[in-house]
Amino acid sequence: MNVPDARQIAVVDLSAGAQVATWRVPGLRANFPMALEDTDNLLATVFRHPARLVLLDAGSGTVRASLETCGDADDVFFDQKRSRVYVSCGQGMIDVLQRKASDYRGLGRVETASGARTSLFVPEPDRLFVAARAGFFGFGSDAAILVFQPQP
16 A cells, blocks of 8 residues: 555555555655556556656565656556556656566657546556546536557
8 A cells, every 4th residue: 555645655464454564665755656467566656756656576565666757647557468557647648668578668658638647547448548637628628538549
């Protein structure tokens, strides 16, 4: 669990109903979005200050990678089909990171809208949905759902 005010990740044993460990990443704060990838036992956590995607070993909390990412992150997802990570940010973009062997690298950024940071990646139908607040399309426009289809 992310505990941003304490600048930590709390590891909780759900069956025991108790916190069993605390993980910290020095120099980073405001950890908000988090995703778990079972195949490689990775935990992705995105920090807002400074903006970094940190990949941790989900068993030990050891940092496997720390990458610069877009600002004001709200959601992060693993795309297992393409070996990618998507980070949606209120800065008005989605960061796309590609896995190469055991390393991740920036693949590109997709423009969305300022403040459009809430998102949902759905493997079937293979789409990333991003919520854009009212006013995105001009004065008086309604809120919208932006739909992105990842490319191979």
